[in-house]
Amino acid sequence: MRNFKSLVTRVLAVILSVLIILPSVPATAAESAKKPVLTFADMPNNWATEALENAVKNGLINGYVENGKNLIKPNGVLRRNEMLTIVTRAFGAQVIADLSAVSDIPEGIWYEDSIGKAVQMGITDLQTKMSPTKTVTRExxxxxxxxxxxxxxxxxxxxxxxxxxxxxxxxxxxxxxxxEMVKTGYLQGYPDGTLRPKASITRAEFATIMNRLVQEYIYTPGEVEEVTDKGNVLIRAEGVTLKDLTVKGDLIIADGVGDGEVTLDGVRIEGRLVVRGGGVNSIIIKGSSSIDRIIVSRVDSEVRISVEGGAEVEYIYVDDGSDDVIVTGTVKTLEVVADDIKVVANEAKIENGIITGENASLVVSKDSEVKTLNISADNVKVTGEGTLTEVKVEEKGSNAVIETANTKIEVEKGAEGVKGGGGIAISGGSTSTNNNTGTGTTGQPPVSGGFIPVMPSYTPISSVSVSGTATVGQTLSTVLSPASAVAAYQWQRSPSSDGTYADIQNATSGTYTLTASDADYYIRVRVTGTGLYTGTLNSNPSSLVKQKTYTVTFKDWDGKTLDTQIVEQGKNASAPSALSRPGYTFDGWDKAYANISSDITVIAKYSINSYTITFDSDGGSSVSSIIQDYGTEITPPIAPVKEGYVFAGWDISIPTTMPANDMSLKALWTAGQYTITFNSNGGTPVQSITK
Structure with missing residues (x-):
């Protein structure tokens, strides 16, 4: 069918190529400097200007050419093909999925590759009809x-x-x-408390959203020593090194990095590190780098996360099914949630491992160490020549296979088909330990030799408590006794202190940073001893978690503070009412004050008023009215004339500048004096008459 339409679609592609300026992401700073700066006849001068200009600068929106003019069409309704094109440009996506099964994307049309890239990125699903020209909704x-x-x-x-x-x-x-978009502050509603998920969205609004999500793009190789002091940073070029800096939001290593290398040297990331690109050549984290959470989500090739030297990584979360994910260095917690994925610990030291992805495999290579591993998904396989101290197979972990040597394996009741070393079955509700070659379990005859297992001595955890302030944004910490105890952690929440506590997803480290979802809940931690420590204990609950608050300041045009409000995160401020300014009309506020997620200052906006001065010449020549903006300088009109009279001014003085009200002025006249003279033509003189 695609071949049948090839002639028509090629003609259509040519026409569209004339109408649409195709994407042009600069490869180097020099190339970018050579390119002319596009100007647009319809670029607005309002709240969207900065976002639109940034979108153009970063190659996301390049506009249209119509009648010889460059147009950005800010108020145009966003369509699906435009949206996916902008997002794939932002991430520098290169790999294109096969669209041969799609019936409504003409071959060769300008957006064909963009939709193929979007499918490959996993941001839209492949369907026989992709509806590329459909108007998209906010949701x-x-x-x-x-x-x-x-x-x-x-x-x-x-x-x-x-x-x-x-x-x-x-x-x-x-x-x-x-x-999650609301929680993180990227999605905000309207002052009336609605989200309007089914409403359409304009190109200007979408550019503003993209501007909020990414404050800086890095698309040239080289060393970077300074980035924006607020928001997220996105890297879409290989060969980039960030050195001795702090990223205030998330750092996204985008699809455009491909199989290349990115190095973080002395980098502190206050948000997340999202890895969508990078190959076996590594995402290298070294020096004094400090990262709380890494999301690994490359979908089309191997990727390696290498933690070197004194760098600190708290949590690695493997989210999407890549070919392989290789982890090197010291990591506190590694969680694998992707199905059908292979994760390799290569010269790695991992304190806690968690596998919730079905058919996932973990290879603990030689010279690697994993202290504890929790398995709660079917068909997980664990192999390798490294050290894995203890595995807990939960009820959802049926058919797990653990073949690492000297590994203690605890199987919960309900888990079926679990096997240890040598394929030895371990029934639910029992514990076994692999032998020192991984070819059998304790109590089973070894393959060769006379191995006699030595049973270790275990110590129970005697108490657990939680320290920290129970306010959103603050971090709670676990305190164990004995202090040397090693445990697996699960943070939980409940609406009442003595109620039923539910597990908080992905909250499995010794510390937990409270989020907006925890407000008005009680928090506790459940610990289970691992390694040489035993026992499962719950801490006492925290005090009721308070929502984080922010300051909203309302100011007038002259900087005068009208009101200051303390507002809980996610709630709305209340604007002052009855604002007035002589000569102006109140036009609202310069920003939204709903769903508050940071300290903000909201400033009143006004538009200047025009006023009219009318002139009544009282029978004299007409005088045109003066219509001007408030405060502008007034040029008095030419005085009127009236037969038989002399103009004596206006009944009200004309002001030097336009007042904040309309005026009506009336002309003043004085009767003119005239003289009659007489020529007696040689006769007696006749006296003149003046009246």
Whole structure:
């Protein structure tokens, strides 16, 4: 069918190539400097200007050519092909999925490759009909962006959406992504408390959203020693080194990095490190680098995360099915949630491992060490010549295979088909230990030799408590006794201190940073001894978690503070009313003050008024009215004339500048004096008459 339409579509592609300026992402700074700066006849001068200019500068939006003019069409309604093109440009995506099964994308049309890239990125699903020219809704836009930036609430606490009166109209399959977008402050509603998920979105609005998600793009190789002091940074070129700097938001290593290398040397990331690109040549983290959370989500090739020297990495979360993920160096927690993926610990030291992805495999290579591993997915396989101290197979971990030597294997009741070294079955509700060659388990005859297992001495954990301030944004820490104890952690929450506690997804380290979802809940931690420590204990609950608050300051045009409010995160401020300014009309506020997620200053906006001075010449020649903006200098009109009279001015003086009101002026006249003279033509003189 695609071949049948090839002639028509080639002609269409030529026509569209004239109408649309195709993407042009600069490869080097020199090349970028050579390119002319595009100017647009319809570039607005309003709230969207900065975002649109940044989108053009970074190659996301290049506009249209119509009648010889460059147009950006800021108020145009965004369509699916435009949205996916902009996102794939932002991430520098290169790999194109096969679209041969798609029936509504003409071959050779300008957006064909962009949609193929979007499918490959995993931000949209492959379907026989992709509806490329369909107008997209707000929820579709934020769903795609959440997929691209790996933002999704993984539990059922979707309370960030509770602030919106129309939350029930959000498509069920999009709620987890939109909830996370709200929690992180990228998605904001309207002052009336609605989210309007089914509404359309303009190109200007979409550019503003992209500007909020990424404050800086790095698309040239080389060393970078300074980045923006706020928000997220995105790298879409290989060969980039960030050195001795702090990223205030997330750092995204985008698809454009491909199989290349990115180095973080002395880099502190206050948000997440999202790895969508990078190959076996590594994402290298070294020096004094400090990263709390790494999301690994490359979908089309191997990627290696190498932690070197004194660098600190708290958590690696393997999210998407890449070919292989290789982890090198010291990591506190490694969690594998992707299905059908192979993760290799190569010269690695990992304190806690968690596998929740089905058919996943973990290879603990020689010279690698994993202290504890929890398995809660079917058909997981663990192999390798390295050290794995202890494995706990939960009820959902049926058919797990653990072949590492000297590994203690605890199997919960309900887990079936679990096997240890040598394929020896381990029944649910029992514990066994692999022998020192991984070819059998204790109590089973070794393959050769006379190995006699030595049973270690275990110490129970005697107590657990939680320290820290129970406020959103603060971090709670676990305190164990004995202090040397090693444990697996699970943080939990409950609406009442003595109620039922539910596990918090991905909260499995010794510390936990409270989020907006924890507000008005009690928090505790459940610990289970691992290695040479035993026992499962729950801490006492924290005090009721308080929502984080922010300051919203309302100011007038002259900087005068009108009101200061302390507002809980996610709630709305209340604007002052009855504002007035002589000569101006109040036009609202310069920014939204709903769903507050930071300290903000909101400034009143006004538009200048025009006023009219009318002139009544009282029978004299007409004088045109003066219509001018308030405060502008007034040039008095030419005085009127009236037969038989002399103009004596106006009944009200004309002001030097336009006042804040209309005026009506009336002419003043004085009767003119005239003289009659008489020529007696030689007769007696006749006296003149003057009246």
């Amino acid at each position: 579709e836009v934020f769903f795609v962006l959440a997929r691209a930036f790996k933002l999704k609430t993984t539990d059922n606490y979707l309370d960030a959406l509770d602030w919106f009166t129309d939350k029930s109209s959000i498509s069920p399959n999009m709620r987890n992504e939109l909830n």
